[in-house]
Amino acid sequence: MLFLTSRLDHTDEEVFKIKQLRQLVEKCDELCVGTDDTMLTKFLHYTRWDTIKAYQAIHAYYEFKRRHPTWLARHSIEHYRPLFYGTHCRFVMPHVDRDGRVLVIFKTVDGFQRFPDYLQSLVEMDDLIFESLLLLPRVQEKGITVICDLQGTTRNFLRQFSPAFMKVVNEKNGVLPFSQRIVHIIQRGFLMHVTSTLFMPFMNKEFKERIFTHDGRHLSKLREMVGYESLPAEYGGPASNVLDTDLIFNHLLQNADYLEKLQKYEKL
Template sequence: MTSSDFRIERNVELSDETKAIAEQELRETPERVREALERLKELMKENKDLYFGDDDELLTIFLRPCKWYPESAIALMRRVAEFKRDNASLLDGLLPEHEKVAFEDHKVVNVMKGRDDKGRRILIVSVGGTWDPKKVNADQLFRLFYLIHEAAMLEPESQVRGTVVLMDFHKMGWSQTMGLTPAFSKRLLTFIQDALPLRLKEVHFVKEPMIFNVVWKMFKPLIREKLKTRIFFHGSNMSSLHKHIKPTHLPSDYGGELDEIDYSAADWYPVINDVLPHINNWNSYGFVKKT
């Protein structure tokens, strides 16, 4: 599998099937899109403490998960700005090159090169035995997630179809358990529930050992009802996972028909690097800096 197998599907017109999903689930029609873009630009002028680009591509990133309600989109922008401000020590000026070693040399995260049977991107995270928290700590793990989401948000198909996260806890031990700190848990869930401009459709936990319960006790009190309904536990029962994602679209690690997956994101690194202008712009967005 080479980097040529991977690409960000940016500036791609929605397929007819995806257009139908967008209209049914997101209220997306040409007239509503036009009106929402115009109104959001007006709201941005009124919210003078916020700084974001005003091109249609960027505004669509915020409007689609908000079902084209401009008031909800500006609220999401504000939450993104708040999250960036509150986590400035981790996120200010973050570039792919800062986590190049974690992307290329460590087997922690990967994004499947294709989509699942529902047209969704799948992020696979290995926080079991292949993860060494001494080499990639929890802060770095979050930064990897953040960089990947910056690229994924550019894909129109992903904006409509949504994304899926598969968390693999195979051979999780005490070092991995202690690596998932309360601070990491709180930051990750705040990001997912408040400041993620993507439709997170499902989160699947697989191969959880008994020690996983220690981690779950940290996460559970912070999870709101909407996200709770999208979290599924499968243990080693891959047939349970297959009720949500067909085996034809999963690697053999999960009882699928595709090749075994390499958990490093080495093939994704150059792809994310290709959208560096967008990442630089994203770094500048948020609250207007006081002079």
């Protein structure tokens, strides 16, 4: 099952490192965060089970949250329902990619007229999605593949992408505890090219190496890298692979209590 959140067992060494990390976090007066296995293992996978680096990664993540509190979700899951169903711009596919990573689709859809604070809402929505995916052992172990479809980019978006905004995007990319993220950017036309050109200078070298661009008219490379069976129909996958907002939003609802609890975690 794609959204299976339980893991049957850990090795003896992994159990030891979970306990070790839990002790470090519980003894730290600065961190007001949970110490359940799911919380700890996402940082341990991220650091290849190096306990000290995982502890440092937790500090880095919540230091980012302390300095940029508006860059994380701040409301109940239901608060975001109109955004999900009013834009249909965020999806997860029911089948993993050819390397076993969960496949996420981000589309640029101009919702600025309907949602006055649209860019802020997108930032919070993406935070929810990432946190919800990090609940999954499959994602903790293998990471995710993201397809960013920029073909709906308008000038309304371009006005928002200031250097200051892009620097924070890059900073958050640096603290998100994904063991691996592969990003495929689909672009076509001048505006889409400008968008990706704006993004790239602010990405760190390691992250840039995992970003691949595709012309929206020629997606054979995308099919080869992601896998035909996993792709949405509109990107050359099977006709049965339709983009369905229900799939990701129902996952958020099923984990609403935990996700809303995460919003209260902080570094003092």
